[in-house]
Amino acid sequence: MAGGSDAPPPKKFKPNIPAVDRSKLKKEREALPTWGVRQQLVDEIKQHKTIIVIGETGSGKSTQIPQFCNEAGVNGKLIIGVTQPRRVAAVTLANRVANEMDCEIGTRVGYNVRFENTTSAETTIAYVTDGMLLREALHDPLLKRYSLVVIDEAHERTLHTDIMFGVVKRAQKERSLNTSAMLPQLKLVVMSATMDVDAFSAYFDDAPVYFIEGRTYPVEMFYASKLDQGAAQDYVYNSLVTLLQLHKTEPVNDDMLVFLTGQEEIESAVRRTREISRNFDGKKRLEPIALYAAMAHQAQMKAFLPARQPNTRKVIFATNIAETSLTIPGIRIVIDSGKVKMRSYQAKSRIDLLRVASVSQAQACQRAGRAGREAPGKCYRLYSEKDFDKFTSDTQPEIERCSVSSVVLELLRMGVSDVMSFDFMKAPSQEALKAAIRELRLLGAIEDAETNEDGVGRHFALTDVGQLLVAFPIDPKLAKVLVAASDLGCLEEALTVVAALTHDTIFVTHSAKRAESSNARRKFEAPEGDHVMLLKVYRSFAHVKKTNDKKALRDWCQENFVQERVMQTIVLVRSQLRATCVQLKLTFSSCGNELDKLRKALCCGLFVNACDYDPSADGYKLLDSSLRVKIHPSSCLSRSKPTAIIFTQLIMTAQLYASYVTVVDPDWVKDILEGRKVQLFAS
Numbered sequence: 001m002a003g004g005s006d007a008p009p010p011k012k013f014k015p016n017i018p019a020v021d022r023s024k025l026k027k028e029r030e031a032l033p034t035w036g037v038r039q040q041l042v043d044e045i046k047q048h049k050t051i052i053v054i055g056e057t058g059s060g061k062s063t064q065i066p067q068f069c070n071e072a073g074v075n076g077k078l079i080i081g082v083t084q085p086r087r088v089a090a091v092t093l094a095n096r097v098a099n100e101m102d103c104e105i106g107t108r109v110g111y112n113v114r115f116e117n118t119t120s121a122e123t124t125i126a127y128v129t130d131g132m133l134l135r136e137a138l139h140d141p142l143l144k145r146y147s148l149v150v151i152d153e154a155h156e157r158t159l160h161t162d163i164m165f166g167v168v169k170r171a172q173k174e175r176s177l178n179t180s181a182m183l184p185q186l187k188l189v190v191m192s193a194t195m196d197v198d199a200f201s202a203y204f205d206d207a208p209v210y211f212i213e214g215r216t217y218p219v220e221m222f223y224a225s226k227l228d229q230g231a232a233q234d235y236v237y238n239s240l241v242t243l244l245q246l247h248k249t250e251p252v253n254d255d256m257l258v259f260l261t262g263q264e265e266i267e268s269a270v271r272r273t274r275e276i277s278r279n280f281d282g283k284k285r286l287e288p289i290a291l292y293a294a295m296a297h298q299a300q301m302k303a304f305l306p307a308r309q310p311n312t313r314k315v316i317f318a319t320n321i322a323e324t325s326l327t328i329p330g331i332r333i334v335i336d337s338g339k340v341k342m343r344s345y346q347a348k349s350r351i352d353l354l355r356v357a358s359v360s361q362a363q364a365c366q367r368a369g370r371a372g373r374e375a376p377g378k379c380y381r382l383y384s385e386k387d388f389d390k391f392t393s394d395t396q397p398e399i400e401r402c403s404v405s406s407v408v409l410e411l412l413r414m415g416v417s418d419v420m421s422f423d424f425m426k427a428p429s430q431e432a433l434k435a436a437i438r439e440l441r442l443l444g445a446i447e448d449a450e451t452n453e454d455g456v457g458r459h460f461a462l463t464d465v466g467q468l469l470v471a472f473p474i475d476p477k478l479a480k481v482l483v484a485a486s487d488l489g490c491l492e493e494a495l496t497v498v499a500a501l502t503h504d505t506i507f508v509t510h511s512a513k514r515a516e517s518s519n520a521r522r523k524f525e526a527p528e529g530d531h532v533m534l535l536k537v538y539r540s541f542a543h544v545k546k547t548n549d550k551k552a553l554r555d556w557c558q559e560n561f562v563q564e565r566v567m568q569t570i571v572l573v574r575s576q577l578r579a580t581c582v583q584l585k586l587t588f589s590s591c592g593n594e595l596d597k598l599r600k601a602l603c604c605g606l607f608v609n610a611c612d613y614d615p616s617a618d619g620y621k622l623l624d625s626s627l628r629v630k631i632h633p634s635s636c637l638s639r640s641k642p643t644a645i646i647f648t649q650l651i652m653t654a655q656l657y658a659s660y661v662t663v664v665d666p667d668w669v670k671d672i673l674e675g676r677k678v679q680l681f682a683s
């Protein structure tokens with residue numbers, strides 16, 4: 001990557017996973033359900049362009065099938081790419097397989113995830129996040145490096161996985177037509193724990209389905225009975241109470257996995273458990289560990305190590321990251337809150353929001369299954385059997401419940417100009433596609449291209465701005481903030497703010513020290529709003545970090561109730577975004593304390609989220625829809641009433657809240673719209 005970054009280059013990460021006994025590994029491989037059917041699997045894959053493999057978690061799909069194909073030479077001289085929805089799964093699987101193949105990571109086996117690509121010319125099996133493979137496909141839609149793509153965890157139906165289905169199908173077709181490129185057929189294996197097999201098979205031209213028997217142990221189920229409504233909603237509190245009760249009675253070697261919904265509540269549960277466990281000194285101890293997607297690799301790896309001290313129970317507080325893709329040794333007890341943080345999108349009001357929702361029955365079953373991977377286990381559900389019956393049976397694909405602006409940009413980049421007729425496994429609604437096209441037009445990212453000869457179907461093309469936006473793996477609105485900041489002379493500040501926005505929060509919320517933590521936070525509050533507040537925190541953090549004094553940095557974070565781990569990840573994300581800006585030849589400059597420049601840049605990307613104060617409702621009215629919102633109580637503007645604001649995201653709790661808010665001048669929004677010659681919707 002080009003130089004010039006203000007952050008140190010990401011360190012090569014070597015997971016600190018204990019060395020494994022090779023003969024034990026061999027025995028474990030041979031005991032897996034996939035082992036007995038390896039020849040049939042390889043034969044099926046050789047015979048068909050696409051096959052679907054269904055098997056219980058732990059049957060050996062992710063670790064073994066790529067190895068069987070490699071051993072049988074299915075991939076020829078090209079690579080087997082195995083996609084994972086999550087970074088941590090890609091890394092741990094690659095490590096496990098490298099161990100089994102007795103090689104170093106980065107040689108025959110590697111992984112390619114955000115911040116780190118360990119694949120090399122020698123690599124034949126690459127574990128990659130679906131997002132990274134999609135990024136690769138933007139520049140190489142035929143996926144020329146690969147002869148076999150394995151799309152794993154297909155049941156999760158993440159946005160990237162769904163797009164990859166269509167992208168691989170398209171590459172398969174084009175490679176079979178384009179024989180001049182001398183590319184072998186592109187094979188596809190779609191793997192999943194449980195899923196709607198018929199729909200998958202039909203989409204992949206009646207691909208055969210191969211079922212693998214599971215190997216799991218019984219899990220005893222316990223349901224919450226008479227929780228009153230209020231108590232039932234406080235699932236974090238209920239999880240802790242359940243955990244402490246079980247800690248008294250269950251053997252200390254039975255580790256626990258607690259499913260919560262997000263970074264903030266996980267960090268707070270970890271802290272509370274740590275405090276409580278101090279009272280257990282000398283007796284059975286608790287070692288609480290956080291596990292969620294936005295954490296840095298090293299921190300995530302702690303979940304995979306045994307407890308640090310004897311007579312200690314490991315308790316992992318995780319999001320749905322631990323639902324299917326990960327094998328965490330030692331887990332015998334699962335506590336399931338029944339909740340998950342979900343994106344949901346209402347195309348009509350063009351509102352993309354994050355909210356806590358009930359899991360699907362399929363997710364609840366996967367969660368329970370984590371207790372029975374290595375031995376019989378127990379699952380404590382913090383909801384009743386009746387509640388379970390009311391959950392939807394399957395998780396709704398993400399593509400149906402999020403904004404598809406970035407999908408449209410990516411498809412256009414891959415040369416799919418008629419995005420409306422792309423062969424989606426599950427197409428987004430026409431309304432969602434139209435809203436995405438409209439937003440991208442407002443951002444100046446796309447323009448009309450020619451219409452089909454028969455006049456059917458609208459075709460679009462990326463503008464120069466669109467070419468820049470698609471290079472960033474972030475929401476196009478935030479990418480536009482960076483591009484605008486380059487013109488306005490505040491790219492350094494915008495990079496910091498955009499990187500910080502990749503996390504729910506940078507602050508520690510401490511229920512026991514609420515007054516102290518709000519005092520600490522107040523130091524950073526800014527009349528301009530939350531984005532400037534983020535900048536102030538980062539600047540102070542970076543100032544202390546520069547001294548290379550680890551203790552001083554830790555102390556600073558503690559004093560200011562700032563999460564050090566989150567800040568360190570933000571430093572990495574920032575350097576990654578900065579490297580992309582270097583590649584795109586954007587102009588780097590700092591606006592110092594001329595923060596209007598930063599606010600204008602933010603406005604250039606987030607003007608679609610502009611709101612006016614509405615005194616009659618003591619709230620805000622979105623310019624682009626008839627929705628009314630309030631400023632989130634955690635915002636530093638929650639007590640003021642600026643005339644016009646922009647926000648980054650909506651949060652739905654008891655009501656609709658705008659979070660990460662900045663004060664803007666209404667004229668800025670007007671100027672941008674005049675420049676775009678597009679009007680926002682009238683309310």
Ligand code: CDP
Pocket residue numbers: 028032055056057058059060061062063064092093096327373
């Ligand atoms: O993909 P599937 O869930 O069917 O199974 P897998 O991920 O291939 O895991 C098969 C077995 O390999 C697990 O039951 C673990 O014993 C082991 N494994 C592991 O120890 N560490 C990993 N990172 C992945 C798998």
